[in-house]
Amino acid sequence: MISEVVLLESRAMRDGVAERTEVLDRVKGLSLLPDGMHVTTAMVAAYFEVGLKAIESVVVDHRAELEGNGYRVLSGAELASFKEASGIQSRSRALALYSRRTILNVAMLLRDSEVARQTRMYLLDMEYTARAQRPADNSVENGGMSLSDHIDQRITHVLGTTVVPMFNALIESSGEHRRELISLREDVEKVTQRLCAHHVRLRNLERTQGPRPFTGIMASIDGMNWREFEHHVAVLLRRDGCTDIIVHGGPGDRGVDITGQTANGRRLVVQCKSFAPYRPVWSGELQKFLGASFVQHRADLALFVATTAFTPDARAIAEEHGVTVVDRAALEKWSAGVPLPVLD
Known part of the structure; x- marks a missing residue:
């Protein structure tokens, strides 16, 4: 699954989702010039709630890519003709124009904008849903070629x-x-x-790609809702010898989803997050769990189990404060029958 980081870093990945311009309207309203097709640099900056220099910097660093997605700079007779046709009043000798596709391209490149980040998240959500709905096996062999x-x-x-x-x-x-x-x-x-x-x-x-020993496990987990996922984790805990396992997830859970005791008598609290694979666990979510696990519940062992990855900051906080993180790869092995070492 495409992650936000890969989307920021890989032009090939951006090219693969460049047609999904409808995502722009899901984030916020986009005002267009009178021609109904383009916006100016100032309008792009206003949409993403950043300064002009932030947009101009993206253009400088990625001009060829943006031009491939509709970015144009008008001047001379072409600019005069555009002004006349669109009714724009401007004394500038050049005018940069961005199409909807160009704006989406900027959203996939602009790092310091909450609107751009939300656009990427909506975009990835749409792509993840589309891929999940495709048939698992759509290949027809033709001389070794799908x-x-x-x-x-x-x-x-x-x-x-x-x-x-x-x-x-x-x-x-x-x-x-x-x-x-x-x-x-x-x-x-x-x-x-x-x-x-x-x-x-x-x-x-x-x-x-080599053979995966646990093929199909994560596909099954990804199909669970949040409640089913919590009970799945509870089953794994009981399998590994934990006792008094209680699932608390939902309103009134006091910041943890599962409580219990390990086989050697340590008080255990667990947070479960069933996220799409591209959506990592952030540091703020770790910090919130810290207060609930060690302060409110006086845990001896705190587990944060997620169907996705953890950001570097989240991992650093977990390591500093003694929280055990179980990411997507570890969850896959644990679900396949490999005991979780920290529960020994």
Whole structure:
């Protein structure tokens, strides 16, 4: 599953979700210029609630990527024509325009904005839901190639041998629409390059993936609601010798979900978080659990069990204060029958 960090760092991942511009409207209202298609740098900054320099910095660092997603700077006759058509009043000699796709691209690059972070979370939630709804096995072997690989290569072949040459011929014979045809040809070439890169990524992924000993366990856990997950953890605790296990989750749980005793008599408290894999446990959630576990419940052993990863800050707090974190990988092994060492 794509994580927020990977989305920030990987252009390939951003390209894969760049079409989901509807996510922008789920976060907050987006005002557009009179043409109904674009916004200015100032409008982008207002949307993300940051200063102009933050947006300009993103443009400087990622201009080629943004241009591939619709970023344009108008000047001269083109700017004059746009002002006349849209009714914009501006004395600037150049005007930067962002399409909805460009704005989403900025959201995937802008680190110091709560609105951008919320946009990424909504985006990842949509992608996670879409992937979860796809059939688990949609491959049809064709000489060692899956159906999706085969389709990708067929499309690449058609684009390279038919569509691009057709554009070349049209460009040579056209005068009035030459610029538009060149732009369209460049778009087709970009699609071809992305399909080729996608094919390479799939091949590399297949080479690096080895057999997983616990296949299917986390898929089952991801399908649980929060209450089912808490009872699943309770079953694991009892299996490992813990006694007096009580599930408290929900209103009035006083900050912990499960209490009990280990096999050697230590007082145990557990916090359970059933999050989507891309949503990590943050340091604030660890700090809240600290007060509940050691102050209110006087725990000898505190466990924080999650279906996802923990941020570095959260892990540091847990280590400093003696909280045992059970992340996605550890939960998978524990659920498969491997005892949790801290309960010994």
